[in-house]
Amino acid sequence: MRELRAIAVGCGAMSAAWLRAAAQIDGLEIVGLADLDRERAAAKAAELQLDVPVAADAVELIDRLKPDLVFDIVVPEARRDIVLAALRRGCHVLSEKPLADTLDRAKELVAAAKAAGKIHAIIQNRRYFPGTRRARRFAMSGAIGPLTALHCDFFVGPHFGGFREQMDHVLLIDMAIHTFDLARTIAGATPVAVYCQESNPPNSWFKHGGAANAIFEFADGMIFTYRGSWCAEGLRTSWQGAWRLIGTRGTLTWDGEEEFRAERPTDSDELIRKVEPVPIPPLDPADAVGGHAGVMRDFIAALRGGSEPETVSRDNIKSLAMCFAAIESATTGKRTLLDFERP
Numbered sequence: 001m002r003e004l005r006a007i008a009v010g011c012g013a014m015s016a017a018w019l020r021a022a023a024q025i026d027g028l029e030i031v032g033l034a035d036l037d038r039e040r041a042a043a044k045a046a047e048l049q050l051d052v053p054v055a056a057d058a059v060e061l062i063d064r065l066k067p068d069l070v071f072d073i074v075v076p077e078a079r080r081d082i083v084l085a086a087l088r089r090g091c092h093v094l095s096e097k098p099l100a101d102t103l104d105r106a107k108e109l110v111a112a113a114k115a116a117g118k119i120h121a122i123i124q125n126r127r128y129f130p131g132t133r134r135a136r137r138f139a140m141s142g143a144i145g146p147l148t149a150l151h152c153d154f155f156v157g158p159h160f161g162g163f164r165e166q167m168d169h170v171l172l173i174d175m176a177i178h179t180f181d182l183a184r185t186i187a188g189a190t191p192v193a194v195y196c197q198e199s200n201p202p203n204s205w206f207k208h209g210g211a212a213n214a215i216f217e218f219a220d221g222m223i224f225t226y227r228g229s230w231c232a233e234g235l236r237t238s239w240q241g242a243w244r245l246i247g248t249r250g251t252l253t254w255d256g257e258e259e260f261r262a263e264r265p266t267d268s269d270e271l272i273r274k275v276e277p278v279p280i281p282p283l284d285p286a287d288a289v290g291g292h293a294g295v296m297r298d299f300i301a302a303l304r305g306g307s308e309p310e311t312v313s314r315d316n317i318k319s320l321a322m323c324f325a326a327i328e329s330a331t332t333g334k335r336t337l338l339d340f341e342r343p
């Protein structure tokens with residue numbers, strides 16, 4: 001098995017998780033690190049005991065080392081240029097979320113990956129959590145019938161400090177992509193429209209958009225409601241949110257981590273039907289897990305001729321389109337159709 005050579009671009013907060021995940025993967029070698037702040041790249045190499053070239057100019061490093069793939073861990077505003085440069089130089093690219101900082105740029109990157117014939121996938125690490133896999137398998141099993149509604153409450157009050165507190169639409173742009181991608185994962189269906197209201201509660205420590213409420217319509221008629229706040233303190237939900245899946249024959253609740261409950265009606269004829277618990281199967285060994293490492297493993301397997309990774313950018317753009325359509329709806333006050341096809 002030929003060793004695949006990777007360069008990591010962006011050596012900030014997330015990069016250690018990436019580089020540790022990469023170290024778990026057979027046949028993958030990190031051959032260089034780049035960061036605008038060269039000292040940061042050097043410090044990351046030292047921290048992780050990587051004896052590799054470091055550079056401030058990622059493109060120059062790609063030209064010099066000619067890697068098979070690029071790990072893009074830069075801030076969203078820098079993503080487009082790094083991904084385009086890497087694809088045009090014949091590299092496959094694995095990017096941090098979000099795929100892009102605008103929908104037009106996301107479309108441009110999807111088209112560029114297609115034109116280059118290279119794989120461009122996105123880290124949607126929460127898809128690769130065991131709970132997500134179990135919720136999806138349960139929904140797909142038909143144990144509570146086809147889904148008619150999906151509801152998610154996301155109430156967490158993180159005091160990050162830094163750039164997030166100065167952003168517009170902070171919850172929808174920086175966090176909701178994870179929740180919306182989970183909705184698509186669990187439903188296995190395509191979102192088509194959304195109505196959304198954004199607010200910034202009086203106690204918010206964010207400049208804009210600390211809370212949002214959205215109703216999505218999916219192509220099969222399923223409804224997904226999202227109630228989210230990043231400035232709700234006390235009784236917090238998990239980072240994955242607290243979920244309720246309603247099918248034609250029962251209901252599942254999931255706390256976003258490992259706690260599941262499901263019930264379905266028996267054939268009693270009371271006003272409120274008697275219910276029975278529905279067993280929730282354990283994690284299926286066939287399901288890929290592992291967060292960042294899980295996404296990375298599927299990406300590397302695809303490069304070696306395996307099937308396309310499930311977070312490939314041409315599919316992931318649908319989750320990003322949910323975020324931008326929600327923002328547009330919140331801004332215009334109108335129901336908004338999702339747009340993820342190139343015009």
Ligand SMILES: NC(=O)c1ccc[n+]([C@@H]2O[C@H](COP(=O)([O-])OP(=O)(O)OC[C@H]3O[C@@H](n4cnc5c(N)ncnc54)[C@H](O)[C@@H]3O)[C@@H](O)[C@H]2O)c1
Pocket residue numbers: 009010011012013014015034035036037040056058073074075076078082096097098123125
């Ligand atoms: N998947 C998750 O759970 C998760 C969690 C947090 C952040 N993220 C995402 O990870 C990405 C990185 O976030 P972070 O917290 O590590 O940010 P960060 O600011 O800590 O690090 C980003 C680094 O990229 C470097 N950089 C910027 N432009 C560059 C360029 N053109 N060339 C080379 N280096 C460049 C910066 O100097 C900085 O060191 C973001 O897209 C963010 O949304 C994902």
